[in-house]
Amino acid sequence: MFSKFLNLDKEKQDRIINAAIKEFTQKGYDRGSTNEIVKEAGISKGLLFHYFQNKKQLFLFIFDYCYEIVIDEFYKKIDFQETDFFMRMRQAIGIKVEMLATYPDIFKFIQEVFLEESAEIKVEFDKKKTEITHINIEKAYEGIDYTKFRDDVDLTKILKIINWTFEKMSDEALAQAKLSPTHEIDYLTIQREAEEYFQILTRVFYK
Amino acid sequence: MFSKFLNLDKEKQDRIINAAIKEFTQKGYDRGSTNEIVKEAGISKGLLFHYFQNKKQLFLFIFDYCYEIVIDEFYKKIDFQETDFFMRMRQAIGIKVEMLATYPDIFKFIQEVFLEESAEIKVEFDKKKTEITHINIEKAYEGIDYTKFRDDVDLTKILKIINWTFEKMSDEALAQAKLSPTHEIDYLTIQREAEEYFQILTRVFYK
Amino acid sequence: MFSKFLNLDKEKQDRIINAAIKEFTQKGYDRGSTNEIVKEAGISKGLLFHYFQNKKQLFLFIFDYCYEIVIDEFYKKIDFQETDFFMRMRQAIGIKVEMLATYPDIFKFIQEVFLEESAEIKVEFDKKKTEITHINIEKAYEGIDYTKFRDDVDLTKILKIINWTFEKMSDEALAQAKLSPTHEIDYLTIQREAEEYFQILTRVFYK
Amino acid sequence: MFSKFLNLDKEKQDRIINAAIKEFTQKGYDRGSTNEIVKEAGISKGLLFHYFQNKKQLFLFIFDYCYEIVIDEFYKKIDFQETDFFMRMRQAIGIKVEMLATYPDIFKFIQEVFLEESAEIKVEFDKKKTEITHINIEKAYEGIDYTKFRDDVDLTKILKIINWTFEKMSDEALAQAKLSPTHEIDYLTIQREAEEYFQILTRVFYK
DNA sequence: CATGAATGAGCCTTCATTCAT
DNA sequence: CATGAATGAAGGCTCATTCAT
Numbered sequence: 009m010f011s012k013f014l015n016l017d018k019e020k021q022d023r024i025i026n027a028a029i030k031e032f033t034q035k036g037y038d039r040g041s042t043n044e045i046v047k048e049a050g051i052s053k054g055l056l057f058h059y060f061q062n063k064k065q066l067f068l069f070i071f072d073y074c075y076e077i078v079i080d081e082f083y084k085k086i087d088f089q090e091t092d093f094f095m096r097m098r099q100a101i102g103i104k105v106e107m108l109a110t111y112p113d114i115f116k117f118i119q120e121v122f123l124e125e126s127a128e129i130k131v132e133f134d135k136k137k138t139e140i141t142h143i144n145i146e147k148a149y150e151g152i153d154y155t156k157f158r159d160d161v162d163l164t165k166i167l168k169i170i171n172w173t174f175e176k177m178s179d180e181a182l183a184q185a186k187l188s189p190t191h192e193i194d195y196l197t198i199q200r201e202a203e204e205y206f207q208i209l210t211r212v213f214y215k
Numbered sequence: 216m217f218s219k220f221l222n223l224d225k226e227k228q229d230r231i232i233n234a235a236i237k238e239f240t241q242k243g244y245d246r247g248s249t250n251e252i253v254k255e256a257g258i259s260k261g262l263l264f265h266y267f268q269n270k271k272q273l274f275l276f277i278f279d280y281c282y283e284i285v286i287d288e289f290y291k292k293i294d295f296q297e298t299d300f301f302m303r304m305r306q307a308i309g310i311k312v313e314m315l316a317t318y319p320d321i322f323k324f325i326q327e328v329f330l331e332e333s334a335e336i337k338v339e340f341d342k343k344k345t346e347i348t349h350i351n352i353e354k355a356y357e358g359i360d361y362t363k364f365r366d367d368v369d370l371t372k373i374l375k376i377i378n379w380t381f382e383k384m385s386d387e388a389l390a391q392a393k394l395s396p397t398h399e400i401d402y403l404t405i406q407r408e409a410e411e412y413f414q415i416l417t418r419v420f421y422k
Numbered sequence: 423m424f425s426k427f428l429n430l431d432k433e434k435q436d437r438i439i440n441a442a443i444k445e446f447t448q449k450g451y452d453r454g455s456t457n458e459i460v461k462e463a464g465i466s467k468g469l470l471f472h473y474f475q476n477k478k479q480l481f482l483f484i485f486d487y488c489y490e491i492v493i494d495e496f497y498k499k500i501d502f503q504e505t506d507f508f509m510r511m512r513q514a515i516g517i518k519v520e521m522l523a524t525y526p527d528i529f530k531f532i533q534e535v536f537l538e539e540s541a542e543i544k545v546e547f548d549k550k551k552t553e554i555t556h557i558n559i560e561k562a563y564e565g566i567d568y569t570k571f572r573d574d575v576d577l578t579k580i581l582k583i584i585n586w587t588f589e590k591m592s593d594e595a596l597a598q599a600k601l602s603p604t605h606e607i608d609y610l611t612i613q614r615e616a617e618e619y620f621q622i623l624t625r626v627f628y629k
Numbered sequence: 630m631f632s633k634f635l636n637l638d639k640e641k642q643d644r645i646i647n648a649a650i651k652e653f654t655q656k657g658y659d660r661g662s663t664n665e666i667v668k669e670a671g672i673s674k675g676l677l678f679h680y681f682q683n684k685k686q687l688f689l690f691i692f693d694y695c696y697e698i699v700i701d702e703f704y705k706k707i708d709f710q711e712t713d714f715f716m717r718m719r720q721a722i723g724i725k726v727e728m729l730a731t732y733p734d735i736f737k738f739i740q741e742v743f744l745e746e747s748a749e750i751k752v753e754f755d756k757k758k759t760e761i762t763h764i765n766i767e768k769a770y771e772g773i774d775y776t777k778f779r780d781d782v783d784l785t786k787i788l789k790i791i792n793w794t795f796e797k798m799s800d801e802a803l804a805q806a807k808l809s810p811t812h813e814i815d816y817l818t819i820q821r822e823a824e825e826y827f828q829i830l831t832r833v834f835y836k
Numbered sequence: 837c838a839t840g841a842a843t844g845a846g847c848c849t850t851c852a853t854t855c856a857t
Numbered sequence: 858c859a860t861g862a863a864t865g866a867a868g869g870c871t872c873a874t875t876c877a878t
Contacts (some may be wrong), residue, residue: 016395036333038246039245042872042874053839053840054876057873063873063874070342161419166415169415169416172382172383173375173376176383177379187342205372207368209376213367213419250846258864261851261861261866262864265863266862269848270848448748453659455851455852456851457851466860466861476853531873549808552804552808576829582794583790583826586796586797586798595753601756601759618786619790626834627831633840664867675842675871677867679840680841840878841875841876841877842874843872843874844872845871845872846871847871848869848874849869850868855860855864856862857860
């Protein structure tokens with residue numbers, strides 16, 4: 009599909025990818041302009057459409073590219089020896105926070121995608137999102153010792169509650185950051201708050 | 216502000232409102248075309264801008280209009296005599312499900328707004344959103360008997376976990392529906408599932 | 423033609439006239455909006471077009487109205503006993519400067535008309551302008567003693583040169599003022615400069 | 630800035646330039662329609678804005694283009710050997726009249742610009758106009774022998790009076806032409822009349 | 837491979853003017 | 858007399874995409 013693009017010398021690839029990330033992160037899919045992308049990347053109009061049939065394909069490629077980088081590094085850093093669910097989750101959150109600092113643009117882009125996706129690309133992405141979510145959960149929780157959870161309630165539902173809690177918590181933190189004047193995310197406060205939720209969830213869901 | 220519009224005969228108002236809801240729900244703010252709206256509403260280009268100074272004002276008006284309808288009816292149906300938290304929440308979810316069936320367009324529109332908001336209208340809506348959320352929580356939980364909750368964990372956080380759980384649950388249900396061929400929402404299944412979460416949350420968070 | 427309008431109570435007439443002067447002075451004929459005029463005057467759209475068939479007629483009326491005020495007052499103040507050409511001219515310039523301070527809006531409007539007139543109204547105004555100019559010269563120089571001028575050159579041409587000199591001088595002064603930060607016109611400097619030109623012209627054109 | 634446009638093949642450039650000159654000369658800046666220009670030039674909407682970011686830039690370009698042509702040719706034809714002020718001026722007027730016949734459209738356009746400038750472009754042009762005027766006067770009078778002028782009056786003011794005289798004279802001639810049915814300019818009469826003013830001015834301002 | 841000129845539908849908005857009330 | 862809702866053409870401008878070179 010994008011083999012032509014991938015044969016390009018790395019430096020040019022990067023220029024294009026970064027330009028696209030920047031534009032789409034700033035303006036979203038709909039208002040993101042291919043004009044601006046080629047200008048920023050220093051390539052011609054035609055070339056962009058030579059590699060990526062159209063704007064949508066470009067966007068999809070950029071999303072996959074970013075997602076892969078993030079996901080790969082994420083699993084590389086997870087310690088699969090740790091079998092305690094909450095310890096594993098603590099790790100996951102720590103890694104996420106770390107990566108947010110390392111790849112702020114890429115992360116911001118993925119975030120935007122998950123929020124803002126226009127009608128144009130909704131269908132494609134709704135599918136992609138559930139796919140991704142399913143894969144993640146299965147992989148991220150590999151080898152977990154589930155016997156520590158209380159037996160009187162459905163385990164799958166417990167896990168959902170816990171996941172949702174942390175997802176919503178981080179959503180709120182990001183929303184908060186967006187309202188602050190500096191748009192700065194206060195990672196320390198997030199981690200401290202997360203810890204409190206960990207305590208609660210451990211107490212109520214572990215035997 | 217919109218007094219000119221509100222003096223119009225109800226039928227025309229409705230044609231315009233419905234056309235706008237339809238267009239914005241389908242295509243979002245940025246891609247939603249005022250051209251389409253006037254065509255669908257059967258009015259002239261100029262008239263729309265006679266009532267609503269510009270696209271943004273129209274969108275804001277439509278949002279407020281929809282939100283008010285939904286919120287008003289919601290609180291009218293809630294039984295504030297019921298002081299048990301989970302019973303109250305059961306009610307709330309029941310009412311929501313009911314309203315989803317009565318005003319599917321309006322509901323869908325509000326949902327879209329909460330997700331998709333373009334850069335153009337972000338600032339206005341981020342404020343509006345937090346405002347709305349705060350008001351709702353305070354009002355919806357009026358008169359609740361919180362003594363039933365266990366004392367060994369922070370009550371505020373418990374409530375957040377519970378809210379988040381149902382929010383995420385309904386998000387997932389809607390996402391599921393969108394993937395199905397008919398886009399039909401299976402309310403019965405949702406309520407049955409919600410009930411299961413109620414059981415779990417009551418068990419772990421009540422004394 | 424505008425008898426309907428002139429039968430209106432004076433206060434309303436003034437509101438409309440002032441609103442129109444303000445709008446046309448600020449934005450010129452083309453960009454001047456009848457919408458703004460009715461808003462400022464506090465009357466309805468329809469009424470304006472009831473009195474003045476269309477925008478052009480309104481503009482013409484406003485121009486004539488302003489012009490008459492200015493011209494009437496001008497001739498009332500001229501001392502026709504003074505028969506020396508240059509003394510008469512000194513008077514004229516003094517009166518103009520005075521009136522500029524008394525009716526700044528009206529004056530500014532007339533000035534704008536003489537400069538900016540759009541294609542739409544050019545034909546009508548070119549005629550009006552030459553008409554006006556001819557009338558003015560004839561009237562303003564009534565009773566002048568032309569025997570003081572040297573006989574070896576054509577008197578008509580001398581008068582033209584003198585008139586043109588003062589017209590251009592004031593054009594330049596106005597242009598200068600427009601370039602200054604405050605847009606303030608320095609009347610004193612103008613009169614002092616005019617005096618110098620008077621000296622020169624008297625010396626070279628009088629016997 | 631306009632390099633894209635200037636790389637175009639000459640024929641297309643001309644089509645666009647001529648279309649723009651025609652439209653702006655006829656209707657002025659504000660009412661001049663880019664729609665009409667592209668229609669007349671036989672190009673697409675987008676292309677015009679590909680070359681010229683917006684209407685204002687287009688107008689500025691056209692003005693500079695026209696001005697340069699006129700000015701270049703003007704100075705090429707002036708005989709700088711001639712040091713007599715009035716002889717030099719006679720030349721200048723002769724050349725102007727000649728050029729008016731060669732480039733009637735361009736000349737008419739420049740003239741319009743100097744008169745009609747809309748609020749939109751006023752600031753840019755007020756600066757440009759004074760700049761241009763200063764350059765011209767300095768250059769056109771290079772090498773003139775000013776000792777022939779009478780010493781008892783300020784030379785600068787004399788020069789101003791003379792310049793203004795011929796400017797106003799040609800303004801009047803043009804205004805006259807516009808009122809005639811054919812809009813034809815009678816160059817012969819102008820030159821004959823100019824000659825009479827030359828005689829007068831020489832007599833009164835030379836020693 | 838690479839260019840960038842060219843397209844033209846589409847965008848939001850403004851406006852003078854009309855006309856039923 | 859007076860209103861202001863209604864019109865719809867026209868405005869400047871943007872944009873993804875194509876294609877001859």
